[in-house]
Amino acid sequence: MAAGSVGELRRQALEAIDAAMDLEAVQAARTTWLGRKGPIVDALRSIKDRPPEERRDLGLELNRLRDELEAILSEREGSLEEENLRRRLVDERVDVTLPGRPRAIGGPHPLRMAEAELVRVLRKIGFSIVEGPEVESEYLNFEALNIPEDHPAREMQDTFYLRDLPGLLLRTHTSPVQVRAMRASAPNPLRVICPGRVYRRDDDVTHSPVFHQIEGLAVGEGIGMHHLKATLYEFARQLFGADVPLRLRPSYFPFTEPSTELDVGCPFCHGQGCRVCKGSGWIEVLGSGMVHPHVLREGGYDPERFTGFAFGLGIERTAMLRYGIDDVRLLYLGDLRFLTQFQGSEA
Ligand SMILES: [Zn+2]
Incomplete structure (x- = not known):
C-alpha cells in the first residue's frame, strides 16, 4: 500500500x-x-x-x-x-404534578354493619358466637325444634329442599344451630348467638329468598322469663337508644313456650303512627320465649333440671329500621348510589 x-x-x-x-x-x-x-x-x-x-x-x-x-x-x-x-x-417524562387516579375504597355493606352491631351488643351482654351449616338436615331444621311433619312451615312452597339429597334442605332459620350448640355443650350451661344466612321461597318488597338472621340462646339452671326480659330490654336499649319504648307481647312459636315478641316504639314517628308502623306506633323487632322442653331434650338437656330462653331477629329488618330503608331488595342490588350512603355511618 x-x-x-x-x-x-x-x-x-x-x-x-x-x-x-x-x-x-x-x-x-x-x-x-x-x-x-x-x-x-x-x-x-x-x-x-x-x-x-x-x-x-x-x-x-x-x-x-x-x-x-x-x-x-x-x-x-x-x-x-x-x-x-x-x-x-x-x-418518558413523568409529570408528577398531574393529579393521581383516585382508587375507590369500599366500605362495609349495611347488612354487615347491622350484623356487626348486633354481634357487638350481644357479645357485650355475654353471648359468644357459634355458626352452623347452611345445608341442614330436615330433622335439625324442623323436628328437633318441635316443628312436626304437618306444620305449615314445612310445606314445599316455603322451604328449598335439595332434590337429589333426601333429608337435606337449605336451612329456613338459624335455629338448628342452637340444637347443634346445645348438643356440643350439654349438660354445661351455655349462652350463644348464631348469626347467618337462611333461605325461604319468598320474594317481595319485605322478603327475599335469601336473608340473614341472628339468634340467641341461653340454657342453664334457674333461668326464667325475667332473665329473658332483662336481656332483651338491655339489648334493645343498646341498639335503639336508652329511651326507646319497649313492650313484650304474647306470641306463638313451636320451639318456645311461653313465646313473646318484642316491640320497640316506632323510631320514624315516635309513637304517633306512620306508614312504617302501620299507624300503631310500634314495630316488632324479634321473637323470643322460653325454650320448649322438647327442644331442650333434643339438645341433650334434662328439661326437669334445665331451662333456657331463646330469641331471634332478622338482620335485614334491623338494618332497615336503623338506616331507614323501605325496600329490602335495595340491600341485594349492589347499587353503589344506594350503598355509598352508608359509608362512614358505622361508627
Ligand atoms: Zn311509626
Missing part, C-alpha cells in the same frame, strides 16, 4: 463514519473500519511485504489513522448515547 492510499483510506472511513446517523450505525462502522478483518489491520499486516525504507512511515501513518478513527468513533458514540438519554428523558 502506497503512502498516498492511506489518505484515501482515511477519506473513505471519515465519510462512512459521517454517514452513520445512529449508535447502531456508528458501531457497525467501528467493526468495518477498525475490526480485525478491517482494511487498517489488513494494511498493518501487509507492511512486512513492503520495501524496508517505507515500512516505518507507513506504519506510523496507519497507527495515526487508527488512533484518529478510534477517537472520532468514541466521540460519536458518546454524543449519540447522550442524545438517546436526553430523548428518553423527554419522551
